[in-house]
Amino acid sequence: MGSSAQLRRLKPLYQLVVNNILTIVAVPLAAAVLLKAAELGPEEILARARALRPAHMLLAGFLPAVATVLYLTLRPRAVYLVDYACFRTNPNCRVPFATFLEHSRVWPGFDERSVRFMTRLLERSGLGEETCLPYAQHYIPPSRDLESSRAEAELVIFSAIDDLLAKTGVSPQDIDILVVNCSLFAPTPSFADMVMRRYGLRGDVRSVHLAGMGCSAGLISVELARNLLQVAPRGARALVVSTETITPNYYMGKERAMLLPNCLFRMGGAAALLSTDGAGARFRLARVVRTLRGASDAAYRCVYQEEDERGNVDINLSKDLMSIAGDALKANITAMGPLVLPASEQLLFALSFIARKVLNDRVKPYIPDFRTAFEHFCIHAGGRAVIDELQRSLTLSDEQVEASRMTLHRFGNTSSSSLWYELAYIEAKGRMRRGDRVWMIGFGSGFKCNSAAWECIRPAANADDGPWANCIHRYPVHIPDVLKH
Numbered sequence: 375m376g377s378s379a380q381l382r383r384l385k386p387l388y389q390l391v392v393n394n395i396l397t398i399v400a401v402p403l404a405a406a407v408l409l410k411a412a413e414l415g416p417e418e419i420l421a422r423a424r425a426l427r428p429a430h431m432l433l434a435g436f437l438p439a440v441a442t443v444l445y446l447t448l449r450p451r452a453v454y455l456v457d458y459a460c461f462r463t464n465p466n467c468r469v470p471f472a473t474f475l476e477h478s479r480v481w482p483g484f485d486e487r488s489v490r491f492m493t494r495l496l497e498r499s500g501l502g503e504e505t506c507l508p509y510a511q512h513y514i515p516p517s518r519d520l521e522s523s524r525a526e527a528e529l530v531i532f533s534a535i536d537d538l539l540a541k542t543g544v545s546p547q548d549i550d551i552l553v554v555n556c557s558l559f560a561p562t563p564s565f566a567d568m569v570m571r572r573y574g575l576r577g578d579v580r581s582v583h584l585a586g587m588g589c590s591a592g593l594i595s596v597e598l599a600r601n602l603l604q605v606a607p608r609g610a611r612a613l614v615v616s617t618e619t620i621t622p623n624y625y626m627g628k629e630r631a632m633l634l635p636n637c638l639f640r641m642g643g644a645a646a647l648l649s650t651d652g653a654g655a656r657f658r659l660a661r662v663v664r665t666l667r668g669a670s671d672a673a674y675r676c677v678y679q680e681e682d683e684r685g686n687v688d689i690n691l692s693k694d695l696m697s698i699a700g701d702a703l704k705a706n707i708t709a710m711g712p713l714v715l716p717a718s719e720q721l722l723f724a725l726s727f728i729a730r731k732v733l734n735d736r737v738k739p740y741i742p743d744f745r746t747a748f749e750h751f752c753i754h755a756g757g758r759a760v761i762d763e764l765q766r767s768l769t770l771s772d773e774q775v776e777a778s779r780m781t782l783h784r785f786g787n788t789s790s791s792s793l794w795y796e797l798a799y800i801e802a803k804g805r806m807r808r809g810d811r812v813w814m815i816g817f818g819s820g821f822k823c824n825s826a827a828w829e830c831i832r833p834a835a836n837a838d839d840g841p842w843a844n845c846i847h848r849y850p851v852h853i854p855d856v857l858k859h
Contacts, residue, residue, distance in 0.1 A: 451608070453600045454655030455828065456544070458646040459537035460794050460841040461530045461617075463785065467506035467641065471496050474637075481515050483626040491630055495637040500758035500779060500853055504845070505640040505786035510621045523559055523621040530617050530643035531565065532572060538645040541839075544611065546573035551602045551612035552581040553595045555790055557819070558679070558689075559619035560585035569615065580606075588677060588818025589754055592616035592644070592790035593826050597662040599648050609651040617643030618789035627686035635689050638757055642788025642795065656834070657812070661713050661827040665706040668820045673698045677819035689819075696759055702823035703767060703815070707744070714747040714811075714827055744768055748827070749810040751775065752796040754817050755782035764815065780849045785841070790816065795841055799849070802842040806833045 474496070478489050508529075510522035531554070539546065552575065554565040564583035569575070580602055584591050592614075599612035620641050625632050649655065667673035676692035692698075712720060719742045726740030744751075753764045755778050765775045777796040781788075785795055793814045800806055812828040834840075842849070 451604055451650045452652065453603055453659045454649055454652045454831070455657035455659065456611070456647040456649050456655050457538060457542050458644060458794055458797070459534050459541060460791065460798055461534045461641075461643040462537075462841050462843075463504075463506040463641065467509065467512075468504055469507045469512075469640075470503040477512075477514055477516075481626070483515070483628075485628060488628050488630075488633060492633055492637050495634060498758065499637055500761070500782045501638070501640075501786050502783040502851070504784060506642075508619075508621050508641050511624055515626070516621075516624045518622045518624055520561065520622075523619055524561065526621045526641065527556070527559065527565065527617065527619045528568070528572075530619075530641060531569065531615055531645075534617075534643045534645040535569065535573070535613070535615065538613075538647055542647055544647060546575055548611055549573075549575055549579060549613050550606055550610040551599055552579050552615075553584065553599045553602075553612065554582070554615040554617075555584040555587060555591035555595045556617050556619055557586050557588055557591060557789070558623050559621075565615070569613075586819070587790075588820060588822060589618075589756055589787070589789045589792070590816035590818030590822045590824040592793055593662065593814060593816050593824040594664065594818075594822075595790075596646070596648070596659070596826055597664065597824075600659060600662065603648060603650050606650070610649065611651075612648040614646045614648060615643065616646075616790040616794070618791070623688060625686060625688035627682040627684055627688070629682045629686075629690070631690045631692070632682060632686075632688045634691050638787040640786030640788055642785050642791045644791040644794035646794065652831070654832075656832045657828040657830055659826065660811070660829050661710065661825075663706055663710045663713070663825050665702050665709065665823045666820055667698065667702050667705070667822070670698075670821075673702070673821040676821055696763055698821050699760065699817050699823070700763060700767065702817065702821055703764065706815075706823040706825055707742070707768075710825055710827070711742050711744075714813075715742055715744070716746050719743055719746055741767070741769060744813065745770070745774070747811065748813040749807075750777070750797075750800050750805070750812045752793045752800075752812060752814040753778040754815060755779075755785075755792040755796065756787055756817055758782065760817065776850050779853060780851070783851060783853060784845060784849070790818075798840045799842055799846070801834045801837045802840055802846040803849075804837060806830055806837075808833060 475489060475493055478484050478492060508526040510517035510526065552566050552569060554569060556565055560583065566581035566583040570579065570581060582598065584595060587594050595614045595616060599614050603610055603612055618639065620639055625636050672694055676695045676698045678690045679687065680690050681687050711723065722740050723742050751770060751774050753761055753775060761775055761778045777799040780799055781792055781795045788795060793816060797812065808830055810830045814826045816824050
């Protein structure tokens with residue numbers, strides 16, 4: 375125990391030395407060069423320079439210039455987050471536990487056993503009493519028709535886009551790229567067409583509607599928008615909209631594995647404006663890493679839309695979901711680590727890997743400390759178990775997962791938009807600083823683990839203007855431990 379404490383005290387010194395090794399080496403070399411130049415004197419240096427052949431002089435100046443021009447020309451353009459906005463839920467859509475369970479008992483499609491199961495789920499879920507469901511699900515029985523589904527989608531998407539355009543002052547005519555994602559509701563015309571019609575976007579806008587990509591689709595949309603911006607004219611703007619339409623996906627059967635989404639998923643959405651023009655931008659997109667485990671049958675089917683024996687359609691969540699998510703996370707952080715971790719953490723990880731290979735896994739694997747690479751973490755608020763697992767795997771503190779837990783408590787699982795509610799929470803708390811780095815991690819069907827790294831350029835000027843405006847003073851709240859039965 376004493377040696378472990380000593381190692382922890384020595385680690386900051388180790389990090390300081392390894393992370394600044396170039397400076398440590400370069401400073402003595404530069405000093406040696408200066409001392410040698412002082413010994414020779416200016417006349418000797420000029421004489422040696424004149425002795426060089428013209429071809430050598432040309433190459434010495436020409437090659438670095440060509441290399442610099444090629445690098446500046448061929449490097450990927452930087453992509454920036456101009457701003458974002460989240461759908462602000464209406465109090466008349468609020469669904470306290472008592473209301474949700476009362477409606478479930480009245481509806482004859484659920485038996486008492488199903489109601490008791492959903493009661494236990496809600497008690498352990500980490501959700502609070504202010505999460506919201508669309509208007510159609512306040513009816514008994516809930517309405518799942520096409521018109522109600524479209525009404526929910528329009529309310530959420532248009533509200534988020536209206537707020538974003540008001541914040542940025544950007545005209546709809548200035549949008550060059552449109553990416554919308556919604557997994558379980560893909561009507562014709564598409565959501566992208568719906569947005570184009572509402573806002574009168576130009577006819578040459580590159581528009582895409584992503585469906586079926588699960589809760590991590592928001593980061594897939596960000597990556598797609600980034601790739602399209604790379605080949606668009608400089609200064610182009612991309613509008614990214616992420617949501618999940620709850621109305622048509624309320625499960626009315628009795629299969630336990632398919633009742634869980636009823637208890638966790640709630641209405642929400644977000645809109646983000648990306649651009650290759652950094653003027654006025656608030657964040658810079660540093661990295662996007664996607665991991666897909668769909669080649670495995672278990673991973674492919676762990677979040678699966680299907681019918682139960684009575685023909686009711688919904689998502690079946692496998693009992694192996696958490697272990698599959700853990701494997702996907704390991705693969706994702708293995709890819710992300712070398713891109714973002716400081717040299718000290720990469721060296722420790724490499725030494726641990728070599729030691730395990732030599733000693734046949736008798737050495738405990740070293741888990742990189744991602745807290746050295748990021749100041750803030752936005753973990754998909756997919757459920758209490760998801761947040762718990764990532765906190766344990768990444769050895770994060772309670773404060774570092776606070777945004778995820780509070781988002782789950784206040785808004786529920788809003789699918790692909792949850793990461794933006796979490797970012798809004800961090801900003802509403804006044805914790806974001808210029809230069810801070812943010813890691814977004816999302817999970818989705820398929821099975822996918824996607825992550826994005828952002829760097830803050832300019833914190834929000836008015837952090838009170840957002841989805842947390844009316845309640846941030848009450849957070850964080852205490853979430854009781856899971857009851858054991």
